Amino acid sequence: MPHYRDCPLCASGEISLHLICKDHFISKENFEIYKCASCGFLFTQDHPDENSMPRYYDSDEYISHSDTSEGLSNKLYRLVRGIMLRRKRVLIQKTSVLRTGSILDIGCGTGYFGGAMKKAGWQVTGIEINEKARSLAASRFGLNVISPVEISVLPDHSFDIITLWHVLEHFHDPFKYFSDISNLLKPGGVCIVALPNSNSYDAKHFKQFWAAYDVPRHLWHFDPSSFNCFLKKVGFRCEMIRNLPFDVFYISILSEKYRGSKIFFLKGIIKGKLFFLLSLFKVKRSSSIIYVLRKFPGQ
Secondary structure, eight states: OOOOSSOTTTOOSOEEEEEEEEOTTTTOOEEEEEEETTTOOEEEETOOOTTTGGGGSOOTTOHHHHOOOOSHHHHHHHHHHHHHHHHHHHHHHHHHTOSSOEEEEETOTTSHHHHHHHHTTOEEEEEOSOHHHHHHHHHHHOOEEEOGGGGGGSOTTOEEEEEEESOGGGOSOHHHHHHHHHHHEEEEEEEEEEEEOTTSHHHHHHGGGOGGGOTTTOOEEOOHHHHHHHHHHHTEEEEEEEEOTTHHHHHHHHHHHHTTOTTHHHHHHHHHHHHHHHHTTOGGGSSEEEEEEEEOTTO
């Protein structure tokens, strides 16, 4: 298990225990989240290494890999997915000023986003670590999906758009992956990253029960400030931020469930609506944030 004596983001030695969170989803183990006093970055301490991590995803209920519709939370997730796919397509067309082009979707899961973009005329390549999800994406949408180890075979400067929808927080070495992304983007290309926001209204309310900490699968817990620190190190700049409006409802429902509420669905919907309304005035306090990125000139 990797143990960090210094902050993985800014290398400061001023790190300390922030929260102890439970893996409510699979293992029921407790994991520690540390905070850097210098840059404010949160990270999962003593998390499983890459060889040990797969068992923490091994569940038919993990919707990104299995496409399950079991449970109220997953039914809600599937219900809003179609709405969000349209919003994502519009965002990509607006930020890239392209009607069609080439997309690399990293962490493509079962392929719904890639399938929607392919239907709209885009050339789509997916990267997905889970073999079952790769198979589902290929069979259902006819996508070309490769494993992460095959990223090196992709030609440099070959993609107009690279997307990471709730993926970066899972990477054991996000710095290396952004080096690959930098090489794969065409000049002037756009990288779009969606991340949970550890400084959101719902994160502050639910604390250790906040479902988007999702330990140990989520290794890094960014907020807008710490993510900007990360971007400077990897040679990217943020041009625009947007919220993912429905994430707060899904996360609030799960968080209430983790707290042991008997009416977790109802309470989650009510609290999710409150946090959603509050974040309309402060996007940087949204439950999840979409960052639209470009490389620094000369990178």
